[in-house]
Amino acid sequence: MDTVTSLSGSNAASSVSSGPVTGNGRPTSSEPTAALTADRLYRFFRTGEEETLALRGVSLTVAPGETVAVVGPSGCGKSTLLGCLAGLDEPDGGTVRVGGQRLSHRPEADRARLRARRIGVLLQSRNLLPHLNIRANIELARTACHGRTQRRGTTERPGAPVAVMDLLERVGLARRAEAYASELSGGELARAGLAVALANDPDIVLADEPTGELDGDTEQHVLELLRDRAGAGAALLVVTHSPRVVAIADRVIHLHDGMVTS
Ligand SMILES: Nc1ncnc2c1ncn2[C@@H]1O[C@H](COP(=O)(O)OP(=O)(O)OP(=O)(O)O)[C@@H](O)[C@H]1O
Numbered sequence: 365m366d367t368v369t370s371l372s373g374s375n376a377a378s379s380v381s382s383g384p385v386t387g388n389g390r391p392t393s394s395e396p397t398a399a400l401t402a403d404r405l406y407r408f409f410r411t412g413e414e415e416t417l418a419l420r421g422v423s424l425t426v427a428p429g430e431t432v433a434v435v436g437p438s439g440c441g442k443s444t445l446l447g448c449l450a451g452l453d454e455p456d457g458g459t460v461r462v463g464g465q466r467l468s469h470r471p472e473a474d475r476a477r478l479r480a481r482r483i484g485v486l487l488q489s490r491n492l493l494p495h496l497n498i499r500a501n502i503e504l505a506r507t508a509c510h511g512r513t514q515r516r517g518t519t520e521r522p523g524a525p526v527a528v529m530d531l532l533e534r535v536g537l538a539r540r541a542e543a544y545a546s547e548l549s550g551g552e553l554a555r556a557g558l559a560v561a562l563a564n565d566p567d568i569v570l571a572d573e574p575t576g577e578l579d580g581d582t583e584q585h586v587l588e589l590l591r592d593r594a595g596a597g598a599a600l601l602v603v604t605h606s607p608r609v610v611a612i613a614d615r616v617i618h619l620h621d622g623m624v625t626s
Contacts, residue, residue, distance in 0.1 A: 397464050398425040399599030400449060400568050406457035407444050407622075418444040419455065420622040426599040428567070431590070433610045434603045436619035442603040443487075443572055445619065449601065450485045450570050451475035462568060480508035484566035484593075486574050490557040492545040498556045499541040502528050505563035531559045534589050536582060550577040558586055562593060569593055572603045587612055 407419040418441045426432050434442050447453035449460055451467045452475075460468040462482050467475055485491060492501050506528070532538045535555035540548065548556060554577050561569060569590065575583040583606070591612060594600050602609055610616055618626045 398461075399428045399430075399463060400424075400426040400601065401461040401464075402445075402449060402458065403461075404458040405445065405448055405455045405460070407441070407448060407453070408456050418622050419448070419458075421458070422619070422622070422624055423458075424617060424624070426568070426601050428597050428599055429594055430615065431594045431600040431602070431613045433613035433616045434601060434619060435605065435610065435616060436625075440619045441622040442619055444622075446485075446487075446570050446572050446601070446603055450483060451479050452485070452487075480505075480564060482567045484561035484564060484569040484571075484598075486557050486561040486569070486571040490545070490553055491560050492553070492556055494545050497542050497544050498532065498537060498548075498559070499528060501556070501560050502531060502563040505560050508564065528563070531562060534585065535559045536585060551579065551582060554578060555582065555586065558589065562589065566593070567598055569598055569600045569602075571600070573605065574602060575604070575606050575609060583608060 402422060402424050405419045405422045406417070409416045409418055422441070422445060424432070434445065436442055444453065448455045448468065451460065451470075455468055458468070459466060462478060465478065467478055470478075479485065492498070493504070496504065529538060529541070532541050535558055537552060537555055537559065540552060540556075543552075545553060545556070554574065558571070558574055561571065571590070574590070575586050578586060587608065590600055590602070602613070604610060617624055
């Protein structure tokens, strides 16, 4: 099993490797249930004659309340990994589980439902619907997870539900609530995307370069928002090149050529 760099008191329940986590890929009875588990993920792409093996047996777990940064050179498979972990893409091999529930190798509608209830996703391409203003985008994300609130009860969710305007305030966009994506700057888009990702009070937050286009102060606000979510018990996995994001992580996973290297 590959080693893991621990930056600030990482959770002992979590691990990472390019091989199996446990014998059967599930937590043993003595381990608390991980928020997110990936077991031996493989992902191939074929473009004409060219084949790319973007993920080569990536295994990892993220515990509730833990922040994990994923770093590595361009093209090493970070976004592909995030897409598989979010259920937006299907791995060609291996399994993704959310709180012990299988997310991968299920119909797209099932994955979308599970994602809407449990996962906040922030992608580089952003997650805003262009025909809705920012406030409506956030409200839609909250509505999409409503079924979960009814079934599981609010007590199981990490932290109290976040009010829409409070969320916009936190990302510094309260005055832009009625604006559309096409009317926002790159930095504003990134912050609005984060507000949408957090709108369903997710157990798991998956973010691809959430602070890439932000100035120092705004990056700090975004990091505080993410840390609050982790403090409320959510598992965070953040793909990043930012030393400030790496500095707040409990653990750093290094990817190289589709494999975990340390
Ligand atoms: N849809 C696709 N079709 C073909 N190849 C793809 C596809 N998506 C990703 N790849 C390839 O898979 C590899 C991993 O890509 P990925 O986007 O995951 O890398 P990354 O580490 O996120 O890169 P970056 O830091 O530049 O965003 C790359 O070689 C990329 O060209």
